[in-house]
Amino acid sequence: MKDNLKINLKIISSAFISAESKCDALDEKKLVPKMMLRRRLTRGAKIAIYLASEVGYTHERIIFGSAYGEVKATVDIVESIYNKTLLSPTAFQNSVHNTPASYLSILSENQAEVTTVSDLFDTSLSVLKTGAVKALRGDRLLLLNVDAFSFEGVEDINNCRVSKLESGVALLVEVTEEKSNIMIENIKNSEISPSLWQMLEIYNKSKELENPIVEVLI
Amino acid sequence: MNIKNKNINREVYIESMSACCSVGDSSEVIFEATLLGNSGVKKHQGFLNDETVSAIGKIRSSRSFDSLIIESIENILYDSKLKDFSTTFLSIGTSVGGMAWAENQFIKDGGSYKNIKLEKQSIHSIAHTIKKKFNFKDSITFSTACTSSSNAIIFAKELIEAGAYERVLVVGADSISYTTVNGFNALGVLSSEIATPFDANRTGMNVAEGIGTILLSTTPSEIKLVGVGCSSDAYNITNPHPHGEGAKLAMKNALKSANLNPNQIDYINAHGTGTIANDSAEGKAIEELFPHNPPVGSTKSITGHTLGACGAIELVISSMVLKKQIIPKNFNLKTKEIDSLNLLQKSIKNEIKFVLSNAFAFGGNNVSLIVQKVYNER
Numbered sequence: 161m162k163d164n165l166k167i168n169l170k171i172i173s174s175a176f177i178s179a180e181s182k183c184d185a186l187d188e189k190k191l192v193p194k195m196m197l198r199r200r201l202t203r204g205a206k207i208a209i210y211l212a213s214e215v216g217y218t219h220e221r222i223i224f225g226s227a228y229g230e231v232k233a234t235v236d237i238v239e240s241i242y243n244k245t246l247l248s249p250t251a252f253q254n255s256v257h258n259t260p261a262s263y264l265s266i267l268s269e270n271q272a273e274v275t276t277v278s279d280l281f282d283t284s285l286s287v288l289k290t291g292a293v294k295a296l297r298g299d300r301l302l303l304l305n306v307d308a309f310s311f312e313g314v315e316d317i318n319n320c321r322v323s324k325l326e327s328g329v330a331l332l333v334e335v336t337e338e339k340s341n342i343m344i345e346n347i348k349n350s351e352i353s354p355s356l357w358q359m360l361e362i363y364n365k366s367k368e369l370e371n372p373i374v375e376v377l378i
Numbered sequence: 379m380n381i382k383n384k385n386i387n388r389e390v391y392i393e394s395m396s397a398c399c400s401v402g403d404s405s406e407v408i409f410e411a412t413l414l415g416n417s418g419v420k421k422h423q424g425f426l427n428d429e430t431v432s433a434i435g436k437i438r439s440s441r442s443f444d445s446l447i448i449e450s451i452e453n454i455l456y457d458s459k460l461k462d463f464s465t466t467f468l469s470i471g472t473s474v475g476g477m478a479w480a481e482n483q484f485i486k487d488g489g490s491y492k493n494i495k496l497e498k499q500s501i502h503s504i505a506h507t508i509k510k511k512f513n514f515k516d517s518i519t520f521s522t523a524c525t526s527s528s529n530a531i532i533f534a535k536e537l538i539e540a541g542a543y544e545r546v547l548v549v550g551a552d553s554i555s556y557t558t559v560n561g562f563n564a565l566g567v568l569s570s571e572i573a574t575p576f577d578a579n580r581t582g583m584n585v586a587e588g589i590g591t592i593l594l595s596t597t598p599s600e601i602k603l604v605g606v607g608c609s610s611d612a613y614n615i616t617n618p619h620p621h622g623e624g625a626k627l628a629m630k631n632a633l634k635s636a637n638l639n640p641n642q643i644d645y646i647n648a649h650g651t652g653t654i655a656n657d658s659a660e661g662k663a664i665e666e667l668f669p670h671n672p673p674v675g676s677t678k679s680i681t682g683h684t685l686g687a688c689g690a691i692e693l694v695i696s697s698m699v700l701k702k703q704i705i706p707k708n709f710n711l712k713t714k715e716i717d718s719l720n721l722l723q724k725s726i727k728n729e730i731k732f733v734l735s736n737a738f739a740f741g742g743n744n745v746s747l748i749v750q751k752v753y754n755e756r
Contacts, residue, residue, distance in 0.1 A: 241556045252564050275520060279502050279519050378537070
């Protein structure tokens with residue numbers, strides 16, 4: 161069996177946010193001055209835009225991850241179908257998984273590559289692997305992982321019983337040949353959705369290091 | 379060793395491919411349908427909330443969508459003569475995942491979420507289904523709406539070029555759901571007739587389902603994936619840039635990646651959904667970037683728009699164009715909107731070396747792929 165490719169990523173900056181129901185203090189008016197655009201943003205998009213600002217994102221390529229996607233829009237659509245009422249066009253256009261990253265690219269007028277991955281509880285790891293391979297080109301990348309799933313009825317599907325229904329992690333990274341000082345150990349966190357664990361672990365470890373570098377196994 | 383740009387000269391080939399959609403369950407049958415003008419799009423009642431008729435591309439099979447995905451992968455295993463997929467990476471593209479299952483479960487349970495299982499409802503559900511049957515070394519699922527499987531193909535190429543894998547299986551799969559049929563209807567872009575991409579009198583698109591399965595590898599074959607390019611419109615969440623700026627950038631990036639000039643492209647498989655906005659923007663972008671006026675076509679009047687699967691299915695069709703050296707006609711096209719576009723109304727046999735295939739999505743997510751016909755390598 162061939163050995164896994166190892167790619168080291170330098171963590172240039174990182175940010176994290178979470179809340180039991182709704183993240184506040186997202187600086188929406190400052191970060192999204194156009195009211196029409198601000199009003200259309202989903203919860204995931206607002207968190208993504210805030211985290212991008214926190215890590216100093218400018219026009220980097222974006223690798224976005226979300227396990228559950230646009231839950232509020234999806235719930236609105238499914239209930240419309242059940243009740244045989246007309247669907248909201250805004251709910252539908254906001255229901256795809258790449259919505260937060262797309263709004264971020266529109267807001268920042270960034271024409272670079274944006275991709276979105278979703279692998280349930282492995283989503284965070286998929287963002288890291290995708291980002292590591294793409295980083296081989298040599299540019300800086302924004303890795304984002306956001307899940308916002310606060311809605312009436314969430315207790316029926318929140319089998320992991322996580323207490324923070326909104327959370328997100330951002331890492332601004334670039335490939336390096338320097339030695340890694342962060343190994344991913346799959347540290348659990350009962351408050352946060354498992355879909356964010358690996359990136360949250362890197363965020364937490366980065367805070368303790370002067371020059372954080374994570375080894376990603378592909 | 380400089381890790382940046384490492385191994386990017388590794389060549390990536392299509393070792394095996396398979397497709398299934400409303401017109402058939404093999405690449406040969408689907409390609410023949412494009413030549414004959416046999417559309418799989420039919421009128422259905424019962425999908426729209428207001429009970430009106432919609433024209434959609436539903437797979438005609440009594441079998442479940444999951445079993446068709448499994449069969450598609452079994453075809454690849456058989457064709458490639460691989461023992462198993464234990465050293466192969468699985469790169470999936472889907473825009474709705476298990477949405478159809480979740481809708482039916484929600485309705486069955488009287489509007490309750492209590493039996494909604496994440497592994498069956500989520501985007502990851504396709505991977506969940508496949509990994510129950512096959513043993514892949516690893517997998518990642520891409521979900522960028524209608525470019526999902528195109529982005530899965532880009533990542534597959536990058537993995538092989540990086541030297542991480544010798545083989546990557548790409549699966550693009552999306553099934554029909556009430557969400558997508560009603561959603562596109564809410565946006566006012568769903569046609570009640572078979573779509574007529576690039577026609578001046580077009581009335582919209584047809585939601586469809588399908589599966590495209592492509593085994594990419596370093597093993598030389600008749601078809602090489604030579605270029606990939608992507609871009610973001612950075613313009614609007616649903617509407618493309620009216621002058622196709624994002625589309626143009628994705629095509630330019632693909633040409634650069636393939637080290638080709640625009641005039642080397644022999645055929646463009648357009649995204650061509652049949653909506654007013656998409657076809658107009660894409661047409662303008664092609665017109666400006668390709669002054670040598672290569673043939674342009676859309677096969678969505680045959681297959682319907684298979685959403686997240688279309689990138690993979692249409693790469694299969696583009697590869698068939700190269701294999702057969704025949705460019706399919708634009709079925710159902712009567713009056714061209716952009717007169718200068720070379721939209722064929724009859725299929726033609728021609729010498730074709732390079733085909734560029736487009737896919738565009740919500741959020742202004744754009745991907746262009748280029749495949750090449752390779753002679754005497756197998």
